[in-house]
Amino acid sequence: MTSIPDFFNGRSLFITGVTGFMGKVLLEKLLRSCPEIRMIYVLIRPKRGVDAQVRLEKVLDSKLFLSLSETNPDFKSRVFAMEGDILDENLGLSDDNIEMLRKEVSIVFHSAATVRFDEPLRLAVRMNVIGLRHMIRVCHKLNKLECLVHISTAYANCDREDISEAVYEPPMSPEKLIEATEWMDDEVLDTLTPYLIHPRPNTYTYTKAMAEYLLVQECGDIPCAIVRPSIVGPSWKEPMPGWVDNFNGPSGLLAAIGKGILRVMMGDVNAVADLIPVDICVNLIITAAWSTAIDRPSTIPVYNCTTGQTNPLTWGTLETASYEFYMKHPLNNPIRIPDPKFTNSRIYKFFHVYLDHYLPAYFLDLMAKISGQKPQLLRMQSKLWRSILTLEYFTSHQWNFSCDNTNELSTHLVQSDREDFDFDVSKIYWPTYLENYCLGVKQYALREDLAGVPKARKQMNRLVQLSRLFKVFMFIVTWKVLMTRVKVMRDLWQFLLTSVLGLAKRFQGLSQKLSISN
Ligand SMILES: NC(=O)c1ccc[n+]([C@@H]2O[C@H](COP(=O)([O-])OP(=O)(O)OC[C@H]3O[C@@H](n4cnc5c(N)ncnc54)[C@H](OP(=O)(O)O)[C@@H]3O)[C@@H](O)[C@H]2O)c1
Structure with missing residues (x-):
């Protein structure tokens, strides 16, 4: 069997979402581990007046690409930015760019999406469902296409407890949903949203499920694969442990816990926190492309990319670890001592939110005002709680994800690929991973220098004395x-x-x- 780097040798790729968390790691890994790739075309939308090329430069100049730039200083020449937007027909690509893709690209990775859980339904449908439709239509034009990998989520079917590696039929067809969002006005759509998405908790999981079904309906003879990660956390090993650059999901929770501003939320300490490191996801995504392109399966293979069944971690362990590691490596300028608690009791949470979050925030803001500083804690608390509420469903439930396809896939790898594209989650040692996670949030997401840890420890000691x-x-x-x-x-x-x-x-x-x- 051809090894993964040999397979990618001389081929050109097209990727969406490379300015995002997973897309960046995917791009870096492909450039590092498959050095003979011909060209990687990346779709980037202009944002806040910054064009696609400049945005790409920023990604490639980031810390994530540091070791690659040392071993392969020429790596940038293999990435080509194409301006576009998944919301537009033909992904907003120019005719010339479409032509270039048509002639050259054989593998496509579709990672672009909105990952906001509470996105208004109309926008979530446009981004996650119609965006995929635009991608499928472009793929139908690509002469050399061997595989399209669509990144979905393990929670697309979170209305079920047991989730197998199959695409489930949604209660309404994607076509009808798209039509409905086109003619309904905002008010009607917002009112109907909870009924439409029921029993799913948010528009994100609902539209990701719709997208999977749309892929089945519209991909025709394109060989496709679906990879479904659970909650994607920082890198386990590559290119460096603990790399994360956003505050989505648990990363935001950890930052707030480390600063001492998040102290209680709904959650089951015994439930599985299905965290999956981003480098493991990316290894599986690349392997799925390789396997699908070679085998050309007649139905779309689905790969659940989860840890819960093989190597479970609980929210309780995360709670304890976040306290332990943020006392050991405190964040700069902590506001209070980290003291997180997951609770099943709404009454306990209610009192804690007001007495242990809003009241101290009010008091500290008052002190700030008196001393001529800008009060910001109350505003921060309100913002924090808006995002916490969207996460509580996931910290209070657990799911059984079957991983048969994923496990089976690993048996097809040659030994060198098994090491270089490792997605064996049983090897993760959670205490080390969680310590690197806490450090990663500090170092990469909050951009705090580790040289500042001794000073932060002094600040933390002062808070401990004050608290006593x-x-x-x-x-x-x-x-x-x-x-x-x-x-x-x-x-x-x-x-x-x-x-x-x-x-x-x-x-x-x-x-x-x-x-x-x-
Ligand atoms: N992170 C997780 O925990 C997780 C878990 C399971 C599945 N997933 C799936 O993994 C994929 C990547 O997630 P992520 O965490 O990397 O998300 P992310 O950091 O929010 O990145 C989203 C990417 O999509 C791009 N994008 C959004 N709208 C676009 C548009 N209209 N046109 C072109 N590009 C657009 C963004 O570009 P801009 O920079 O221009 O906004 C960004 O590059 C998604 O499909 C998500 O559903 C993520």
Whole structure:
């Protein structure tokens, strides 16, 4: 069997979503591990006045590509930016670019999407369903196409408990959904959204499921594969451990925990937190392309890219690890000591949110105002809670993902590929991974220099002392209030005091008697 790098040798690729978290890692890995790729064309939309080429330069100049630039300084010449937008027909590509793709490209990776869970339905459908349709139509024009890999999500079918590696038929056809979003006005669509997506919790999972079905309906004779990652976390090993550059999902939670501003949220400490490192996803995505292009299966193979069944990690472990590692490697300028808690109790959460989040934020903002600084904690809390609410469904449930296709795929790899494109999740040692995760959020997402850790430790020690002082102060105040205002407490205290004094006297008498008799 041809090895993966040999297969990619001399071939040209087309990728969407390379300015995103997964797309960047995919691009870096392909350039590093398949050095004989002819050309990688990447679709990038202009954003805030910055054109596709400049955006690509920024990606390629980032830390993620540092080791590649050292070993292969010429790597940029194998990447070509094409301006476009998945929302447009032909992906917004110029005729010349379409022609170039038509003549050259044999493998396509479609990673672009909106990953906002609570995106309005119209936009989620345009990005995740219509965007894929535009991609499929472009693929039908590509003469040399050997495989289209579509990146979906393991939670596309989160309305089920057991999720196999198959495309499920949705309750409404993608075509009808697209039509509905085209004629309904915003108000009607927003009102109908919860009913349309039910029993899924958000528009993201709903539209990703629709997209999978659309692929089945419209791909025709294009060999396709679907890869479904669960919650994608920082890199496990490559190109460096702990690399992450966004605050989506648990990365945002960890940053907020490390700063001390997130202390409680709904979640089941015993439920599986199905985290999957981004480099493992990317290895599976590349392997799926290789296998699909060679085997040309008659039905679309689906690969669940998850850890829960093979190497489970729980939310409870994540809770403990985030405390432990952020005490060891504190974030700069922590606002409070990290003290995260997942709870199943809505009442517990309710009180904690107000007493342990909003009240201190209000107090600290007041202090900031008095000292002439800009108050920002209350605003930060409101923003934080808007995103936390979208995550709680996933921290409170768990799923059984079957991984038969994924496991089977690994048996087809030659030994060198098994090492270089490793997606064996049983090898992840969670304590090390989680420590690197906490460090990665600090170093790469928050861009805090590790040289600042000693200073951050001093700041954390001061917070620990302050917190102790505050606890003693609160104890004295509570005591004082109880003793002066609550008669039962006063009586109870007196009763306790007289009992202890009586016992002490009896004990003294007894020990005197014993010493006399000796
Ligand atoms: N991250 C996860 O935990 C996770 C888990 C399971 C599945 N996935 C799937 O993995 C894929 C990549 O996710 P990610 O985490 O890398 O997301 P991401 O960081 O948000 O990246 C999304 C990418 O899509 C591009 N994009 C969005 N709208 C576009 C448009 N209209 N035209 C062209 N490009 C557009 C973005 O470009 P701009 O820079 O221009 O915005 C960006 O490059 C998605 O399909 C997602 O559903 C992700």
